[in-house]
Amino acid sequence: MNTKPRFLALLVAAGISIAGLGPAAHSDLTTEWSKEEIELLRSLWLGSLEPLLSDQSNAVADNPLAARFGHALFFDVRLSGTGDISCATCHQPARRFTDGLPKGVAIGVSKRNTPSIVGTAYSPWLYWDGRRDSQWSQAVSPLEDPNEHGTSRRDVVNVIITDDAYHATYEQLFGVPPGVSTHEGLDRTFANIGKAIAAYERMLMPGPSRFDDFVAALVDGDMQAVDILTADEAAGLRLFIGDAQCIRCHNGPLLTNNEFHNTGVVAFPGEVPDKGRADGIRLVRADPYNCLGRFNDAAKRRCDELVFARTGAGLIGAVRTPSLRNLGGTEPFMHKGQIAALHDVLEHYNEAPLALIGHNEAEPLGLSDEQLEQLEAFLLTLDAPIAVAEKWLRAPDTTAAALPRN
Amino acid sequence: MKTVIVRYVAMALLVTIAAIVVAREQTDTNHTPDRWASERGMYVVSFTSSLDPIPINKMHEWMLHLEAANGEPVDGAEISFAGGMPEHNHGLPTSPRVTENTGGGDYRLQGIRFHMKGNWQIIISIFEGPTVDRVVIDLNL
Numbered sequence: 001m002n003t004k005p006r007f008l009a010l011l012v013a014a015g016i017s018i019a020g021l022g023p024a025a026h027s028d029l030t031t032e033w034s035k036e037e038i039e040l041l042r043s044l045w046l047g048s049l050e051p052l053l054s055d056q057s058n059a060v061a062d063n064p065l066a067a068r069f070g071h072a073l074f075f076d077v078r079l080s081g082t083g084d085i086s087c088a089t090c091h092q093p094a095r096r097f098t099d100g101l102p103k104g105v106a107i108g109v110s111k112r113n114t115p116s117i118v119g120t121a122y123s124p125w126l127y128w129d130g131r132r133d134s135q136w137s138q139a140v141s142p143l144e145d146p147n148e149h150g151t152s153r154r155d156v157v158n159v160i161i162t163d164d165a166y167h168a169t170y171e172q173l174f175g176v177p178p179g180v181s182t183h184e185g186l187d188r189t190f191a192n193i194g195k196a197i198a199a200y201e202r203m204l205m206p207g208p209s210r211f212d213d214f215v216a217a218l219v220d221g222d223m224q225a226v227d228i229l230t231a232d233e234a235a236g237l238r239l240f241i242g243d244a245q246c247i248r249c250h251n252g253p254l255l256t257n258n259e260f261h262n263t264g265v266v267a268f269p270g271e272v273p274d275k276g277r278a279d280g281i282r283l284v285r286a287d288p289y290n291c292l293g294r295f296n297d298a299a300k301r302r303c304d305e306l307v308f309a310r311t312g313a314g315l316i317g318a319v320r321t322p323s324l325r326n327l328g329g330t331e332p333f334m335h336k337g338q339i340a341a342l343h344d345v346l347e348h349y350n351e352a353p354l355a356l357i358g359h360n361e362a363e364p365l366g367l368s369d370e371q372l373e374q375l376e377a378f379l380l381t382l383d384a385p386i387a388v389a390e391k392w393l394r395a396p397d398t399t400a401a402a403l404p405r406n
Numbered sequence: 407m408k409t410v411i412v413r414y415v416a417m418a419l420l421v422t423i424a425a426i427v428v429a430r431e432q433t434d435t436n437h438t439p440d441r442w443a444s445e446r447g448m449y450v451v452s453f454t455s456s457l458d459p460i461p462i463n464k465m466h467e468w469m470l471h472l473e474a475a476n477g478e479p480v481d482g483a484e485i486s487f488a489g490g491m492p493e494h495n496h497g498l499p500t501s502p503r504v505t506e507n508t509g510g511g512d513y514r515l516q517g518i519r520f521h522m523k524g525n526w527q528i529i530i531s532i533f534e535g536p537t538v539d540r541v542v543i544d545l546n547l
Contacts, residue, residue, distance in 0.1 A: 247523075248494070248522045248523075248524070249521075249522065251462060251463070251521075251522065251523065252462070257462070257463050257521040258463070258521075259499045259521040260499075261496075304465045304516065304517050305465060305500075307516075307517065308465075308500045308501050308502055308503070308516060308517025308518075309500065309501065310497070310498065310499055310500050310501050311501065312497075314496060314497055359495070361494060361495065361496050
C-alpha cells in the first residue's frame with residue numbers, strides 16, 4: 001500500500017545525497033582550488049603513498065630482529081678504521097639523517113653532500129648518482145670508502161664474529177658466519193651486514209606534515225583546511241604545482257621522482273663539474289652487489305630498473321631528485337652542498353643558468369621575490385617528525401652485547 | 407500485485423543506474439587500446455599497458471600489436487622504441503625494448519617508466535628487411 005510513497009521518498013533521498021556529493025557540498029574550497037589542482041595536491045599527499053613493496057633482494061628486509069641488529073650496527077663506531085665513525089656520524093637522526101655540511105666529513109671529506117635516508121626504501125637508486133640499486137648494497141659501501149668509515153670488509157666481519165651478541169644474532173638471521181678465510185665468505189657476510197642495516201633504514205619514513213593535514217582536510221571538504229596553511233604558504237603551494245613547475249620532478253607523495261636531472265647547479269669551488277649519473281650508471285652496472293648479482297636473495301630476479309636503465313649523453317651532470325620532505329635544518333643543499341640557503345636554491349631555479357656540462361633541463365621561471373618567498377614558506381610546511389618511535393632515532397639503549405636474541 | 411510490479415520496476419531502475427555508473431567508471435579509468443597508422447602507411451600499431459591507466463614512476467610493460475595495412479598481424483619485425491617530452495627537451499628515463507615476439511603480431515615491450523606528468527611523445531620504429539616505417543604516439547599523462 002505505502003510502497004510508492006516510500007519509493008518516492010527513496011528517490012528524493014537519493015537525489016539529495018547525489019547533490020550532496022557535488023561541488024555544492026564544499027563550494028568555498030572548490031572555488032579556491034580547482035578540481036585539477038586538488039588532484040595534483042592529492043598526488044603529493046602522504047596519504048597517497050602506496051605501501052612499501054617487499055624487497056625481494058633482501059630476505060631479512062622486514063625481519064624485526066634484523067632491524068634491531070641494523071640499528072645497533074648503524075650507530076656502531078667499531079665499523080670504522082679509526083674506531084670513531086659510524087653511519088650516524090654523517091646521517092644524524094636529529095638532522096633528518098643529514099649533517100649540515102656541504103660534504104660529509106668522517107675520516108676525510110666525502111665526495112658529495114650527505115643525503116637523508118628517510119623514505120629511500122622507495123627509491124630504485126641510491127646516492128646522488130644512483131651508483132647503488134638497493135638500500136643494502138648502499139649501506140656497506142661507505143664502510144670501505146677511505147674518506148668515510150675507512151675500514152675493510154675483513155675487519156667489519158671480524159667485529160661481527162668476535163662480538164658474542166652480534167655473532168649470535170648474525171647466526172640466527174643468516175646461519176653460521178663463514179669466517180674471513182675466503183673471499184666468498186667475506187663478501188657474503190659483508191652483504192648480510194648491509195641487509196641488516198637496510199632492515200633498520202627501511203623503517204625511516206616521513207610523518208604527516210602540515211601540508212598533509214591541509215590536503216586531508218581539503219579532500220574531505222573540511223572547511224578547517226583553509227586555516228591550516230597561511231595565505232603565503234597556500235600561494236607557494238599553488239606555484240609549486242603550477243607556474244614554478246617544481247612538481248615536474250618533485251612529484252608523488254615523497255616529492256621526488258627518484259630520477260636523474262641536470263639542473264645546471266654550479267660545480268663545487270675548485271672542482272671540475274660532477275658527471276653525476278653518467279658515472280653512476282657505469283658504477284652500478286659493475287657493482288657485484290647489484291640486483292643482477294649473486295647476493296640478491298630473490299628466487300626469481302626481476303631487475304628491470306637495472307636492465308632497462310637509461311644511458312647516453314643526457315646523463316652527464318644529472319643527479320637524483322631529492323625528496324622535499326623535511327628540508328628545514330638540512331641545509332646546505334644540492335649534491336655538493338653548493339647552495340647554503342633554501343631561498344638561494346629557489347633563486348637558482350628561477351634563473352636556470354646554462355649548465356657547465358650537459359644541458360640544464362630547467363628553464364627560467366621569471367618569478368618575483370615575493371613568489372619565491374611564498375614557495376619557500378610552502379616548502380617548510382613539509383617538515384614533520386620521522387614516523388618511527390623515538391628509540392630508533394638514537395643509539396640503542398643497550399650495548400651491543402645485550403642485543404635481543406629472540 | 408501492484409506492489410510487486412513497483413518493486414520490480416524500482417529494482418530494474420536501480421540495476422540500470424548501477425550499470426550506467428559502473429560503465430561510466432570503466433570508461434573513465436580503463437584505457438581502451440587506440441590504433442595508430444604508421445607514417446608511410448605500412449602498419450597499424452596498438453598497445454595495452456600492464457598498468458592502466460599509465461602511472462608515473464612505476465616500471466611496467468606494454469604489449470604492442472602490429473598489423474599490416476591490410477589488417478594481417480605482422481610477426482618477425484624488429485621494433486625499436488624511443489620517446490620523450492618535446493616541450494622539455496628530454497627523453498625517457500629508461501631504455502625500454504621489445505624482448506619477445508609472442509606471435510599473432512604481439513610484441514612484449516619491457517622497461518617502461520615515465521617520471522613526469524605531461525605530454526609525452528613515443529616513437530615506435532618498425533624494421534622489416536630493408537624497409538622501415540614508424541609510428542608516433544602522443545600520450546598525455
